Amino acid sequence: MLKLNSKLKAYTIKRIVNNYNQDNLTGNISSATSIRKNINNQEVVNSMPKFCYETIKEEIKIIMPP
Incomplete structure (x- = not known):
């Protein structure tokens, strides 16, 4: 931030x-670490806004299809 003034x-x-x-x-x-490690655990929904969870799950489907 200082370099960019x-x-x-x-x-x-x-x-x-x-x-x-x-x-x-x-x-x-x-923590973000716990969310990443538990992303497939339904309990993780309680740790973030629902729209964030849904977005992450959609992105995972794109990069790692079943």
Whole structure:
């Protein structure tokens, strides 16, 4: 952002509920690692907005047909 002389401001958000690279799903707030590792588990739907889950599943069908 500095190199681009961007007017955007960056803010950090403290991670809550789970840790970076945590493998297990933790309800409605899960790490990206746990979501990737559990994408075929129906429980993952509770960890992200439904439209995101549906989009990911559609993309998986395209790149990895059954």
